[in-house]
Amino acid sequence: SQTIHQWPATLVQPVGSPLSLECTVEGTSNPNLYWYRQAAGRGLQLLFYSVGIGQISSEVPQNLSASRPQDRQFILSSKKLLLSDSGFYLCAWSGPYRDRCTFGSGTRLTVV
Amino acid sequence: QQQVKQSPQSLIVQKGGISIINCAYENTAFDYFPWYQQFPGKGPALLIAIRPDVSEKKEGRFTISFNKSAKQFSLHIMDSQPGDSATYFCAALYSGGGADGLTFGKGTHLIIQP
Numbered sequence: 233s234q235t236i237h238q239w240p241a242t243l244v245q246p247v248g249s250p251l252s253l254e255c256t257v258e259g260t261s262n263p264n265l266y267w268y269r270q271a272a273g274r275g276l277q278l279l280f281y282s283v284g285i286g287q288i289s290s291e292v293p294q295n296l297s298a299s300r301p302q303d304r305q306f307i308l309s310s311k312k313l314l315l316s317d318s319g320f321y322l323c324a325w326s327g328p329y330r331d332r333c334t335f336g337s338g339t340r341l342t343v344v
Numbered sequence: 345q346q347q348v349k350q351s352p353q354s355l356i357v358q359k360g361g362i363s364i365i366n367c368a369y370e371n372t373a374f375d376y377f378p379w380y381q382q383f384p385g386k387g388p389a390l391l392i393a394i395r396p397d398v399s400e401k402k403e404g405r406f407t408i409s410f411n412k413s414a415k416q417f418s419l420h421i422m423d424s425q426p427g428d429s430a431t432y433f434c435a436a437l438y439s440g441g442g443a444d445g446l447t448f449g450k451g452t453h454l455i456i457q458p
Contacts, residue, residue, distance in 0.1 A: 336387050
């Protein structure tokens, strides 16, 4: 069966520090991968998606970037965090038809 | 532009009652409408989904009603239980489009009172 792993679960980082969140998927090949951010009262905002290694599409211009160095690995990064980057970050994967999107357990990021 | 509008923002229902959450969409190209359930500190989990070729789908106590002409769909939770207390998100997808992901509503915080 397919599983998705996301870490760390919580992270407290100072303003201006770098960020790296990692997500891996097991039990499937060539998944579509997604990074979402969830802010209170604002639902789930799609940040990045990827259909293959090295292929990244950005939905929202921001202080963040994403990379997909391997087929089942998706990384969310920032060179310098802002206070506004605080939130709950969720990685997700789907098959080629993009339905049945499965989410990871999320990372609670607090920028102080 | 908010393509999926969800209401209410919060909902309190007595145990055993019916919980109803509504969503409306704008893009007529959407052809897949899932509902996700999220418990605090966890990622959302797919609960039930429908495609526009049917008007209703039922799985246990959970039912989706879909009105294509009105561009609306709703989640009904029958015999609501305290364990159903969670945040619920509706979403929509155009599966024939690019590779982008689901478009989500802003969520409904549901509380079932015992």
